[in-house]
Amino acid sequence: EVQLQASGPGLVKPSQTLALTCTVSMATITQNWSYWTWIRQPPGQGLEWIGYIAFSGTTTYSSSLKGRTAISRDTSKNQFTLQRNSVTPEDNAVYYCRSAGTYWDCWGQRTQVTASS
Numbered sequence: 001e002v003q004l005q006a007s008g009p010g011l012v013k014p015s016q017t018l019a020l021t022c023t024v025s026m027a028t029i030t031q032n033w034s035y036w037t038w039i040r041q042p043p044g045q046g047l048e049w050i051g052y053i054a055f056s057g058t059t060t061y062s063s064s065l066k067g068r069t070a071i072s073r074d075t076s077k078n079q080f081t082l083q084r085n086s087v088t089p090e091d092n093a094v095y096y097c098r099s100a101g102t103y104w105d106c107w108g109q110r111t112q113v114t115a116s117s
Contacts, residue, residue, distance in 0.1 A: 002027040004108030006097050012115050018084040022097030022108055029073055029080055030055050034101035038071060038082040040093035040113075048093070053080055087115040 008020035022036070029036055037052040051061035053071045061069055065084075073080040084091060092115055097108040 002099060002101070002104040002106050004097050004099055004106060006095065006108040006111045008111060008113070010112050010114060012087050012091075012113060013117050014088055014115050015086050018082070018087050018091060018113055018115070020082045020095055020097070020111060020113070021079050022081070024078045024080070024099065027099070027101060027104065028075075029053075029078055030075055031101060034099065036071075036073070036080045037098040037100070039096045039098055041096075042090070042093040050082065089115050091115050 003025045005023045006020055012018045027034065032055055034055045035052045038050040039047055040050055041047050049062055050065055051059060051069060051071050053059045053073050057073065059071050068085040070083045071080060091113065093113060095111045095113055099106055
């Protein structure tokens, strides 16, 4: 069973960078036709897709979030990372990592992130 474990600070100061890491087990992030995604849910709102990094290393982002967002990976650690620069209170949300492959579709646990001084 593929498992995802998200980690990162729950509190980020406005204007600083949010960085979350998702550690993968029982699959590799370079596995063909696998996609490694970040999603968030702001308070009182629905799920918002942020973007993904594909098995090939190609990234795709939401057009509304693209400007301050970067998704990268560390193949040696089998991890993928979300960075969002210059956070504002609008970035307050529960963040999830998610993965889909040829034989799985799974989510990591929820990670609350609050931008506050």
